[in-house]
Amino acid sequence: MNSRLIVVSNRVAPPQEGRSAAGGLAVGVFDALRETGGLWFGWNGDTAPEAKAAKLEARGNITYATVTLSRKDYDQYYRGFSNAILWPTFHYRNDLARYDRQEYAGYLRVNDWLARQLIPLLQPDDLIWVHDYHLIPFAAALRNAGSRHPVGFFLHIPFPMPEILRTIPPHAALIEALCQYDVVGFQTRTDLQAFTDYITRYAPGTVDRNGVVRLHGHALKAAVYPIGIYPDAIANAAQRYSHRRPVTSLRVYLQHRKLIISVDRLDYSKGLIERFLAFERLLQNAPELHGKVTFVQIAPPTRTDVQAYQRIRGALEGEAGRINGRFAQLDWTPIRYLNRKYERNVLMALFRAAHVGYVTPLRDGMNLVAKEYVAAQAPHDPGVLVLSQFSGAADELTDALLVNPFDSAQMAEALQAALSMPLEQRQARHCAMMRALHSKNLSVWLNAFLRDLQRTAAH
Template structure:
């Protein structure tokens, strides 16, 4: 069995998975434990000088982490990755902040990571690189002689050519992607955008089966939508609903219906639009006042970035405005929390929620949508309201699809969800669960690695 090597911006060391249990962690930990392997990336620590990689062995997996200097962090992570690529890939050209110094740091850190990883590789390894921070990784590994099969998976959207071309050096980004043996995307829209850029700007060729020839290299490309483990989430939710935390939340509702949103505090999630849509709902459907509550959990991230600090302030003001306009002495229409909860607690919250609002302005997949569906009580499932701009909308078409840019449409979807007959709720839930079982986390992993491991 070929050893699997995972390369990601951050490494979840043993014991840290519960704190950073995103799609990447969930998707690769089982594979590493099954086949044995290596997980390589940044430690999350800053040091004044570079040092050799730190190796930790646990359960047949080697965790290899490296520290970064402050200059590396500022240019590679805060700079090019999160001030330029993240907003660009989420169609926020107004927030793109590109500098040549940051781009140089991005290339420099990827070269540093490749130089550090190469001696740890074995000839027959399968190397799987994740996300926008590490696009140049294959090119840098090839530079130092790595001949292993290397695949790349983009967890975010891939922008259309008109947006991508706004990035200086975007051709270098395309060239770096073409150094991989396989490039995977969340949706057909992302894959099509990549193919369009390759053909129209890189002079490449794309065949009907996703094979690409560009920059003197042959590679494959495809759609590999990331999934969840629906059975594990269902079991967790059934247990969590009995926990003290979930019972306290349920009792606080006093018979009202709960509408829930769970997101990172990020401008791509459409939280401002969501709060305005909820206010529109309360205005257009006054009979629902005092009968519902919106619980919005928005975990703060990248707190040092000015745009995120400003977003947090605006959301607090919007939540206060909604409360000020519609609250009663014994009812708060909105509960806005800037804190994180365990996966166990969130599963319980999902289980008792009548509606989930998953309305990003742009999202690669959005696993909250899938987790919410998996956590539902089969006899009395809640309703998922989903943005068409989330990758999950390509699979979960039995959800209520609502455009977050149209507050009236989201308000109408909320009213429909809250009034939906139980037979329709069950039918929609069964349809979505069928998708979740078919495209689960194991299918995602095995399909990607199966293609990566086969000859081009």
């Protein structure tokens, strides 16, 4: 790629955090930039009485350009409109959404301010790749500030069907702003279909066979670009870190027991309560498993100042305590629920040690944990992935045990099947899923999106 790549995301993982960042966006962006080089622009995670302009730091072939938000910006743009309206609605939880006009105004204001901070850092031939729902109006803000650079947008989370999207009061303005990009990418065909349905039914706009969307005189390409991983690198990390203390301590604790593992941010979209209840049903239906299986749920806290997240943490702690109180023995605790972060490579080693990967979000754009769990497995004795049909990863990992996370009986049955699955069947499923991971790895995602953005720029 001859042009310099400019990546824009709400949060920029500082250089020292790059390798341990656990979020799908941070991992994908860091690995992509490490491959191409370029500039990563966004918020540094700090707040101050007044917003602060971009500070630059070069590490290897990546330059980090990070800004500090004011507390008002944080409250309105991030904690407000982005995570009180867009996040719940795009995850089909509009019952949890809370709209405030001033917060929407703050969302637009911060996008405009961020665009004006980026403009002085740009070179004429740069390609700009913007990531996720916090920055839907960013292209329009760049255009208003005078930029004519090619700008692409990738949505990491689901895109809701029109009837859900229209519950957001400024939905029409959001879609008009989204259509200021040159390329808009989605994780799945379902997300793309929801977007084009809105365009043709409510915008009104047109969509041709090649995915070219036209709205208010602007043309853009809309397509599916499922984000991937580097499976071989994850397999190597899982082996290299298998002797780290958290992994060896877990093995000592488990002794002869089988391990079910889940790793998620503490979020209501992840189906954590439903997951706990399905595990309880497993123990209720299969008393022969008592003392022989342990479920480890790692859920680092996130957005701790948002009330909905405080409630989910309290509910999970209550359910874990209740289930353990019901089934625990003197030498066995059924659920080990951990509210803490682990380095990403250590997580890969923990995945390798687990007999079952339990990944059951209620709705998810992709869910890289599912892919990472598969890649981390030992090919000669792999574990089994139990995966929600409402995750983007389910489109590719069809040899997982696919479940409906709203059906606790089905999930309990899938867990029991996973724990008792014969070796030959586990190996066949793992081999098929690894083929899928290699065919759509992170480089495929990166190259496909940037190729389309460059083609758009050429035209």
